[in-house]
Amino acid sequence: MDNTTDTVPPKSSIFHVCYLCFLILAIIIGNSLVLVLIRLNRRLHSPTFYFLGNLSFAELLIGVGFVPLYTAAVLEGRWRFGKTMCRAHAFVVTSSVNASLITLCVVSVDRFLDIRDPLRYFGRMTKRRSAMIIFCIWAHSLFWAAMPLVDWGEISFDNNTKTCRPDFAASGISNRVYAALLVVFGFAIPSLVTGYCHIKIYQMAKEQTRKIAKISVRKDFTSGHVQEDIVLTFHPRKERKAHKTILIIIGAFVVCWLPYSIGTSWKLATGHALELYWFANVGLTLALTNSSLNPLIYTLRDRRVRMGFMKLVCGERYRKKLSGKFLAVEL
Numbered sequence: 001m002d003n004t005t006d007t008v009p010p011k012s013s014i015f016h017v018c019y020l021c022f023l024i025l026a027i028i029i030g031n032s033l034v035l036v037l038i039r040l041n042r043r044l045h046s047p048t049f050y051f052l053g054n055l056s057f058a059e060l061l062i063g064v065g066f067v068p069l070y071t072a073a074v075l076e077g078r079w080r081f082g083k084t085m086c087r088a089h090a091f092v093v094t095s096s097v098n099a100s101l102i103t104l105c106v107v108s109v110d111r112f113l114d115i116r117d118p119l120r121y122f123g124r125m126t127k128r129r130s131a132m133i134i135f136c137i138w139a140h141s142l143f144w145a146a147m148p149l150v151d152w153g154e155i156s157f158d159n160n161t162k163t164c165r166p167d168f169a170a171s172g173i174s175n176r177v178y179a180a181l182l183v184v185f186g187f188a189i190p191s192l193v194t195g196y197c198h199i200k201i202y203q204m205a206k207e208q209t210r211k212i213a214k215i216s217v218r219k220d221f222t223s224g225h226v227q228e229d230i231v232l233t234f235h236p237r238k239e240r241k242a243h244k245t246i247l248i249i250i251g252a253f254v255v256c257w258l259p260y261s262i263g264t265s266w267k268l269a270t271g272h273a274l275e276l277y278w279f280a281n282v283g284l285t286l287a288l289t290n291s292s293l294n295p296l297i298y299t300l301r302d303r304r305v306r307m308g309f310m311k312l313v314c315g316e317r318y319r320k321k322l323s324g325k326f327l328a329v330e331l
Contacts (some may be wrong), residue, residue: 013074016281020071023285023292027063030295031056037308044304047130048114051107052298054134055249058099058141059291065092066163067288073162074281086164087148090155094166095138095145098186100291102137104250105190108197111246115204144182153178160280168264187261194250245301249294256290259283 034056038044069089073079079086114121148155148166154175156167168179260283298305 013077016285017071017075020067020074020285020288023288024063024067024071026292027059027067027288030292031060031063033309033312034295034298034305035060037305037312040312041304041308044308045127047125047127048107048110050127050130050134051103051110052294054137055100055103055107055294058096058103059294061092061096062288062291065089066096067291070161070163070284070288077162079157079162079164086157087155090164090166091145091149093163094182095141098141098144099137100253101187101190102140104253105194106133106137107246108194108201108250112197112201115201140185144186147178153182158280160277161284163284198247198250245297248297248301252293252297253290256293257287260287 035053038049038053066089069081069085072081081089110125113125147153152174154167154170155164156170157164166179166182167175168183170176170179259279263280263283299309300306
């Protein structure tokens with residue numbers, strides 16, 4: 001494992017470390033509050049919020065098990081924790097990121113099924129079934145993260161970021177197969193399913209709005225047999241808002257992980273990493289930033305979450321005072 005120290009401009013390094021320290025606090029505090037809120041608020045005891053809670057748990061693992069070691073590596077300009085911690089470091093990031101992406105895929109499928117057939121959805125998507133899905137998400141993620149520990153696949157040391165991760169340009173047919181399958185089952189298939197679900201959701205929402213926008217209701221009055229048309233307008237506001245929130249979460253994930261994914265895809269295709277210090281570190285830092293965004297998105301987009309956060313942080317007394325100021329902003 002290469003521990004070569006690169007020369008980094010002091011001001012850039014200090015700023016980078018300060019930002020990562022802030023990121024650690026934001027990830028841990030934000031996602032912990034989401035988990036506590038879902039646990040305590042019965043109104044959030046639904047499959048969709050269970051899946052979002054699972055997403056927060058995966059991101060919390062990144063904040064606890066990956067970002068602090070990355071921060072220390074940036075601060076010292078080298079990896080000083082040994083080979084065992086390097087492998088553990090790669091295990092944490094692989095399992096957590098994979099669980100996040102699969103969970104986003106599951107949330108998209110969940111929304112698709114809910115909109116396509118609401119009655120059947122509420123009958124089938126029980127708490128027990130939600131728990132089984134979450135178990136399968138982690139079984140899938142831990143499987144791919146653990147394989148390099150038993151010599152299927154390799155873990156490499158990235159000399160630009162001074163971190164450890166799966167080697168997507170590993171030598172040997174077996175290791176190359178592992179890297180390819182990890183990309184297919186851990187990234188490509190979940191991304192395609194997520195995209196398909198949201199295309200279908202958009203099509204169904206457009207079709208439902210067209211059909212239900214104007215409903216003629218005839219009332220037959222016995223006196224004189226008078227008939228009149230009453231035009232009702234359907235506004236699926238909650239459904240549209242929930243779908244838009246999920247799209248924002250997925251969009252933030254794509255934007256934050258895009259530079260890092262480009263570097264990984266380049267290495268998988270060419271067998272060589274992009275030897276650019278700034279690109280590697282900006283890409284990784286931006287990807288890690290995504291783990292702090294979802295609690296902010298929930299707060300801005302969902303009134304129940306916003307109220308719950310106010311109650312947890314400020315207490316019931318101050319929540320009532322603040323609610324009048326902030327809850328009027330309903331995006």
